[in-house]
Amino acid sequence: MKGLYFAALLLAGALGANQGFADTLPAAPTDDTATDDAAQAPVASRDIDTRAQRRALQEAITNLESEYGAYSPVLPERLLSLGLALQSEGRHAEAAAVFKRGTHLARVSTGLYSLDQLPLLESEIASLQALGDYRAVDDRQRYLYRVQSKAPLSSAQRVRAYVQQADWQRQAFLLNMDEEPGLRLLQMWEYYRLALTEVLDQSGDTSRDLLPPLYGMLQAQYLIAGYRWPDSGDNTGNGFTSNNLRPLGNSYLRDNFNKGRAVLQAIYDLEQLHGSADPQAGARAQTLMGDWLLWHGDSEGAMAEYAKVLAELADDAAAQALYNELFAEPVPLPALDGLDVHGPLAVEGDGDILLGFNVAADGKVSDLQRLDDSGVANGLANRLMRSLRNTPFRPRFDLASGTPVATDNLVMAYDSTR
CATH class of the missing domain: 1.25.40.10 (Tetratricopeptide repeat domain)
Known part of the structure; x- marks a missing residue:
């Protein structure tokens, strides 16, 4: 587990220069x-x-x-x-x-x-x-x-507090509560980092308790990658101008890909180590590595990671359910619990905004069009269409051949009242 140990230490020290951010916003229930x-x-x-x-x-x-x-x-x-x-x-x-x-x-x-x-x-x-x-x-x-x-607080209480507070910072960001929501992302990462450090100090680098903060750090990196930091000279209204935030945003974005890969490698190592608890967790973690590569435009690398997972599934008759979960249909990225970034999706597909599109074998969206004729929420519909055009999808795969295939005539339903 040396790889995990050093990756975790690297992550734990990554934001030391910004330690003061941890003192500006709240912690969490314990x-x-x-x-x-x-x-x-x-x-x-x-x-x-x-x-x-x-x-x-x-x-x-x-x-x-x-x-x-x-x-x-x-x-x-x-x-x-x-x-x-x-x-x-x-x-x-x-x-x-x-x-x-x-x-x-x-x-x-x-x-x-x-x-x-x-x-x-x-x-x-x-x-x-x-x-x-x-x-x-x-x-x-x-x-x-x-x-x-x-x-x-006990060590366990501190960890729970950091994780729950980071969860709130994520929710506050997604609610767009601030003039400069990016500050929430800095806090989100920092609290998960503190939780990770606490578990490392108390339980070592093989503890399953490292997984919640690691998954949270992955969420933070996805949000950081997709966020547009303010332009030079903009005033955020929070005592920060883009002159403060832009260098921070640039440093986060510069290290975003490598931090995400390091987090994912740590997750994969842990899931493999504790495979007896969930034998399929390692395959899910490797799929997430493919997702991260695809999100950053490395289609070749992503397909190689997906192929490794598919090879394991093809040899396991009991893995059909996992194949159906991961590869039977195109999946919009990021595919992580807690990241509701794909708009106000309708419950059970019954929405007033219907968007139809195709997903190519490389995960790119094409032929996007609005299918409903309600004429309501045109502004929201246009924003959703712009977002969907730029959303990479984990493509559908043929299990027998292990190859990605295009999928046509997909429909995503949204509820403008949510």
Whole structure:
């Protein structure tokens, strides 16, 4: 595993010069105790009428306040339970207010950076997400980071915090929340890098726990590769001009291909090492290497990687399902969970924007045209068509011959209301 070890160390040190970025935005939820307890609770207790439970909690809180005052040290725990009960009823606005009050009381009772605040903050963020109040989510994530940066977290909690915060930075980027969304990509990479370094330090370079941050780093590299940094002189409105961001963007783009390959090699080495957990994970990882090459225009290299996977599948009668998953139909790239970059795809193909096209054997789109006649969302449809023209596809392959083949008359359906 020396190759993985040195690749991981290289990645871990890649952004040292930009360490300050890690202190500008929030970290992530860490404590899964409430979720774990709920999952393990007896079935009978989960069947308790939630409204009756909520009313009992509200009565208990009223009694505690009457007897011990509004700052009773046991109130935060009761408020957490009440907020979770409200969440289960879908009453997220009320739940968020209860969690916020609980966080304030926990801070007063147990200190500015106490662990008791974490489940309350995480639950409040979950309700704000459900409400679609992403500005408030961002604000609470910032506060959560301040708490976590001072709280006595375990190594596992720190890793989970970094990964979850990186996930939020990805979501904030995809939501286009900022005048300069590229800053979110720098944060996304940095938090995954910190998670990777923490796992390396605590568990070594063969731990399966390296995989989540590595896959996240791959997501970041895809987004960095596809992002257009601001032109010289543009003001982002965030205290940065393109004079600051352009050199950063150039350095990220310059190293993008090699960083992505190093991440993918580390992923492949780990998936092969732990193949007993998922015998097909190595084939998926090698397919991702082909995807990365195709994304960067190396069609010959991509086809060579795909051919290696297909050769393994052709010799395995039980691998038909994996072939169907990976190569039976053209797949738009990047093909990674968590990267919803292909527009507002319709659920089960029932959309108001229908685009028809062909995919050649080299994965390029041709003969793109709009098929629907609804006449709605023309602006969105035009943007989707421009994007689709530039989207490389992993082509369909013939398993018997191991060769890529063209696919005609494909249709992608989009829902303009999403």
